[in-house]
Amino acid sequence: MYVSTEQNAHNENLNSTKIPSSLASLYQEILVEHSKKPRHKVYSQPLSCVHCQEGKNPLCGDEIKLFIELKNTDDQFPPKFSVSFSGTGCSISQASCSMLCDKIQNVSYQEAKKICSYAEGIYSGKLQCPADENDFDDDVQALSGVAKFPVRVKCAALCWKTLEHACISLFDENGFLKHSQGEKTQNKKREHFRVVTE
Amino acid sequence: MWRNDFPIFENYTQQHSSPLRYLDSAATSMKPNAVIKAMSHFMETGYGSVHRGAYRLSVTASEKYEQARQRVAQFIGPEIDSNQVIFTRGTTESLNLLAAGFCEVLLTPECRIVVSEAEHHSNMIPWQQAAKKSECEIAYVSLVNENEGWQLNMEQAERLVSSNTKVVSVAHVGNVLGQTNSIAKFIELSKKVGAFCVVDCAQSAATHDINFLKLGADAVVFSAHKLFGPTGLGVLVLSKKLLNILPPYQYGGSMVSSVTLNGAEWSESPTKYEAGTPPLVEAIGLHAAIDWIESKGKENLKTHANELGKSFLSGLKEIKNVTLYEAKNETGSFNTQSIFSFRHNQVHAHDVATILDSHHIAVRAGHHCAWPLIQKLGVDALVRVSFGPYCAPEDVSDVLNGIKNLHKVLL
Numbered sequence: 001m002y003v004s005t006e007q008n009a010h011n012e013n014l015n016s017t018k019i020p021s022s023l024a025s026l027y028q029e030i031l032v033e034h035s036k037k038p039r040h041k042v043y044s045q046p047l048s049c050v051h052c053q054e055g056k057n058p059l060c061g062d063e064i065k066l067f068i069e070l071k072n073t074d075d076q077f078p079p080k081f082s083v084s085f086s087g088t089g090c091s092i093s094q095a096s097c098s099m100l101c102d103k104i105q106n107v108s109y110q111e112a113k114k115i116c117s118y119a120e121g122i123y124s125g126k127l128q129c130p131a132d133e134n135d136f137d138d139d140v141q142a143l144s145g146v147a148k149f150p151v152r153v154k155c156a157a158l159c160w161k162t163l164e165h166a167c168i169s170l171f172d173e174n175g176f177l178k179h180s181q182g183e184k185t186q187n188k189k190r191e192h193f194r195v196v197t198e
Numbered sequence: 199m200w201r202n203d204f205p206i207f208e209n210y211t212q213q214h215s216s217p218l219r220y221l222d223s224a225a226t227s228m229k230p231n232a233v234i235k236a237m238s239h240f241m242e243t244g245y246g247s248v249h250r251g252a253y254r255l256s257v258t259a260s261e262k263y264e265q266a267r268q269r270v271a272q273f274i275g276p277e278i279d280s281n282q283v284i285f286t287r288g289t290t291e292s293l294n295l296l297a298a299g300f301c302e303v304l305l306t307p308e309c310r311i312v313v314s315e316a317e318h319h320s321n322m323i324p325w326q327q328a329a330k331k332s333e334c335e336i337a338y339v340s341l342v343n344e345n346e347g348w349q350l351n352m353e354q355a356e357r358l359v360s361s362n363t364k365v366v367s368v369a370h371v372g373n374v375l376g377q378t379n380s381i382a383k384f385i386e387l388s389k390k391v392g393a394f395c396v397v398d399c400a401q402s403a404a405t406h407d408i409n410f411l412k413l414g415a416d417a418v419v420f421s422a423h424k425l426f427g428p429t430g431l432g433v434l435v436l437s438k439k440l441l442n443i444l445p446p447y448q449y450g451g452s453m454v455s456s457v458t459l460n461g462a463e464w465s466e467s468p469t470k471y472e473a474g475t476p477p478l479v480e481a482i483g484l485h486a487a488i489d490w491i492e493s494k495g496k497e498n499l500k501t502h503a504n505e506l507g508k509s510f511l512s513g514l515k516e517i518k519n520v521t522l523y524e525a526k527n528e529t530g531s532f533n534t535q536s537i538f539s540f541r542h543n544q545v546h547a548h549d550v551a552t553i554l555d556s557h558h559i560a561v562r563a564g565h566h567c568a569w570p571l572i573q574k575l576g577v578d579a580l581v582r583v584s585f586g587p588y589c590a591p592e593d594v595s596d597v598l599n600g601i602k603n604l605h606k607v608l609l
Contacts, residue, residue, distance in 0.1 A: 019606060019607050020556040020557070022556055023552070023553060023556045023607055026552065027549075027607055027608060032608055035608075059564065060548055060563075060564055060579065061564055061565045061569075061572065061578045061579045062578070063578070088578045089546065089548075089578070090546035090547070090548035090549050090579075091545075091546055091549050091608060092548075092549075149552060152548070152552060155548065
């Protein structure tokens with residue numbers, strides 16, 4: 001039989017306005033704000049997009065699409081690009097997409113690689129962030145709480161891994177476009193790929 | 199009810215200073231003391247090699263393994279012989295064994311397989327693959343929404359189970375919406391055209407009569423771990439007719455009657471289908487789990503789940519911003535038992551699950567291994583709540599409170 005001594009003290013928590021501290025670190029204000037008002041989210045493919053990359057998290061059902069727009073195609077220098085996104089998913093995946101697009105505006109492949117690596121350090125917990133949200137240098141640091149929720153790391157990781165995959169397809173090691181000029185203007189739909197949580 | 203039989207609840211409370219509200223029994227069930235002790239006692243006192251040794255430990259281990267098989271046969275129905283009971287790794291392997299077997303000996307390009315679009319992937323993908331390999335057709339019975347209740351379209355099923363249909367495979371109870379499907383009708387349709395009928399009882403074996411072989415089904419499958427038993431063990435019960443038709447699924451030790459360098463001959467069922475060292479300790483655990491279920495009574499387990507389900511449903515319907523995907527049973531009544539899926543219109547299913555977990559409430563979020571069903575409902579993810587015999591009214595009130603207060607975190 002069920003034992004009434006288990007009458008839970010946490011009933012109070014359920015009804016109170018207090019958010020458990022573990023949750024507060026995950027759903028930081030900046031992150032929630034990004035999820036509610038995602039930046040650079042589009043509802044149709046931008047005409048100037050040269051490359052789009054779909055990312056899917058098969059376990060969650062999260063599906064996103066990143067649109068890469070080249071900002072210059074001068075063959076003398078590696079091109080810069082900006083990213084926008086579409087898709088559906090949980091608050092973490094949507095906020096992470098929004099933060100990515102905020103960061104990946106008019107950057108080169110080399111710069112994007114560094115930003116992706118930095119973001120991975122944040123959401124995986126390998127890079128330490130200031131304890132106080134108010135001290136964050138940039139919004140991506142609001143992903144720091146995700147590391148304590150192993151099953152949610154993949155939600156944050158999806159867009160960053162998707163961008164990495166897109167960049168590898170699009171750019172050579174020096175950051176120049178791999179494809180010929182004729183192909184540059186074609187939108188390329190890539191196959192879904194899986195983001196695996198470590 | 200019966201919560202004290204399951205030590206994880208007391209241990210969890212001690213470890214986390216909060217009771218566990220475990221509402222994910224449709225994924226896997228908790229284990230009663232009786233199962234845990236039976237398995238550890240056996241490993242401490244009677245463990246040995248099954249069907250391979252002349253020494254006493256091997257003999258008694260073999261006897262225990264076969265007793266477990268006999269117990270499973272009795273659990274399903276008095277007329278079931280133990281050689282009809284095959285131990286597999288789980289429901290998924292049972293269904294794969296069937297699909298692969300039918301593919302090898304039965305299916306041709308002219309044939310049709312009928313499943314429903316509401317199936318768990320384990321009762322869909324093996325048939326899709328069998329259809330691809332044999333270049334035959336696979337037809338899906340639709341899930342339809344009639345008078346606010348989702349159910350399988352049985353009128354369509356009558357049309358789909360055609361004269362060229364060789365296999366019909368359907369779940370007894372749906373793993374997402376919890377509906378009880380019209381298995382008797384599927385069996386009747388199958389028999390009319392001479393098709394084999396497979397019934398996935400993974401979600402029903404603990405609470406329902408699953409002796410569909412008596413009605414003419416050809417195979418019944420389920421998993422021990424959803425039956426308060428251990429993981430790694432599944433059951434496949436074959437009709438006597440099917441025993442002689444299906445080829446082995448895997449090859450190796452135990453399943454042969456003779457081997458030469460030129461080839462091998464197979465032993466009879468059930469060993470024909472059990473290559474390798476069998477899941478002995480797991481079988482002991484399943485035996486104990488069945489004893490536990492029958493000591494409480496399936497009807498009592500069902501009534502308990504039904505009471506909690508009704509209470510949960512009535513509370514959930516009062517909460518704003520929640521869409522409940524209600525299902526109808528074969529009788530036309532709404533499902534009120536065990537398994538329910540819903541979505542919050544403003545908080546994504548995964549966020550719901552994480553927020554509830556912070557209150558020690560365990561629910562499932564996602565597509566529940568039923569993508570086509572989720573796509574049919576037009577959503578990307580659902581929250582599922584499912585009840586077990588260890589659930590209490592407090593579990594219901596806590597999860598309802600948790601859902602009511604989701605907005606405090608994210609909205």
